[in-house]
Amino acid sequence: MDLAQALLDGNRRALAQALTLVETGGPQARSLLSALFAQTGRAHIIGVTGAPGAGKSTLVAALAAYWRRAGRTVGIIAVDPTSPFTRGAILGDRIRMQTLSGDPGVFIRSMASRGRLGGIARATGDAVALLDAANFDVVLVETVGAGQGEVEIAAAAHTTIVIETPGAGDDIQAIKAGILEIADLLVVNKADRDGAEQTVRQLRAMLSLADPPADGWTPPVLTAVAMRGEGIEAIATAAERHLDYLRNSGRFTGREQERAAHELRLILQETALERVRARVSPSEWEALIAQIVARTLDPYAAADHLLERGLSHSGE
Numbered sequence: 001m002d003l004a005q006a007l008l009d010g011n012r013r014a015l016a017q018a019l020t021l022v023e024t025g026g027p028q029a030r031s032l033l034s035a036l037f038a039q040t041g042r043a044h045i046i047g048v049t050g051a052p053g054a055g056k057s058t059l060v061a062a063l064a065a066y067w068r069r070a071g072r073t074v075g076i077i078a079v080d081p082t083s084p085f086t087r088g089a090i091l092g093d094r095i096r097m098q099t100l101s102g103d104p105g106v107f108i109r110s111m112a113s114r115g116r117l118g119g120i121a122r123a124t125g126d127a128v129a130l131l132d133a134a135n136f137d138v139v140l141v142e143t144v145g146a147g148q149g150e151v152e153i154a155a156a157a158h159t160t161i162v163i164e165t166p167g168a169g170d171d172i173q174a175i176k177a178g179i180l181e182i183a184d185l186l187v188v189n190k191a192d193r194d195g196a197e198q199t200v201r202q203l204r205a206m207l208s209l210a211d212p213p214a215d216g217w218t219p220p221v222l223t224a225v226a227m228r229g230e231g232i233e234a235i236a237t238a239a240e241r242h243l244d245y246l247r248n249s250g251r252f253t254g255r256e257q258e259r260a261a262h263e264l265r266l267i268l269q270e271t272a273l274e275r276v277r278a279r280v281s282p283s284e285w286e287a288l289i290a291q292i293v294a295r296t297l298d299p300y301a302a303a304d305h306l307l308e309r310g311l312s313h314s315g316e
């Protein structure tokens with residue numbers, strides 16, 4: 001069976017199989033992605049990031065339900081979930097989640113980076129491409145905001161939603177520098193708890209103090225009670241408005257160029273490493289390491305040498 005064609009035809013088992021393939025990586029995954037690449041570029045890719053337990057999955061599920069009611073199809077990727085995707089959502093909104101599961105217009109996939117030798121960002125980008133090719137109108141990517149994760153997701157998305165919670169209040173300065181720069185939308189979730197308004201005010205103050213946004217879009221700060229589906233329509237509408245803004249201001253192409261450059265860099269890094277690994281024997285590798293330790297070779301010269309070995313006669 002032609003996996004690419006089955007995926008394009010809307011076969012969900014083929015999609016699941018294809019996702020497993022790109023998670024593993026390798027030549028088969030590459031040729032599948034090459035075959036599908038021309039069919040990508042339609043989906044609105046939305047990254048959702050925030051601290052563990054901020055309510056990302058609950059919000060993502062509620063957004064998905066909202067867009068389904070609007071007749072749009074939704075693909076969801078949860079990267080490194082610390083809790084199962086549907087846990088919060090099921091507790092919070094049983095009926096809505098039941099509507100999601102069993103709905104062919106929604107596809108949910110979790111991806112774990114544990115035990116993987118790097119490549120999670122590349123694998124996530126590939127998974128997004130598959131959902132895009134499979135004709136999902138919106139692709140939501142959930143990542144825990146802990147270090148590189150949220151920056152990676154912002155580089156791969158059209159629209160990035162950053163979730164905060166009330167009571168981040170006192171240590172709101174602890175919101176990592178950089179989080180405001182990547183946010184296209186800021187959401188204070190769990191607004192049923194004390195201090196939500198204060199957190200909103202603090203975020204707005206931080207935004208007004210920050211440098212004016214390079215792309216001219218000032219991120220709205222919205223509140224939500226994702227668990228009860230409150231504030232969801234405003235968030236969905238703001239995400240759509242952001243995409244419209246990118247398109248109408250001519251900045252969409254720039255975003256696409258950034259996304260493409262980011263993806264190309266990830267692929268180059270991984271491919272170069274893979275080729276070096278394939279062509280340099282462990283003993284040769286160890287000999288180079290020994291030379292570096294002995295200070296008879298510097299690591300840059302070693303890398304040059306390895307790259308030459310890895311990239312020569314590259315008749316793959």
Ligand SMILES: Nc1nc2c(ncn2[C@@H]2O[C@H](COP(=O)(O)OP(=O)(O)OP(=O)(O)O)[C@@H](O)[C@H]2O)c(=O)[nH]1
Pocket residue numbers: 050051052053054055056057058059081082083087088089091092144189190191192193224225226227228
């Ligand atoms: N009080 C309150 N609780 C919420 C709200 N939204 C989600 N929760 C709860 O917060 C907990 C975490 O929700 P999740 O959606 O799993 O959060 P998450 O950010 O996806 O968590 P991880 O993926 O584990 O990082 C669950 O118990 C939810 O029911 C809300 O608006 N108010």
Ligand SMILES: [Mg+2]
Pocket residue numbers: 056057058078081082083084085142
């Ligand atoms: Mg989650």
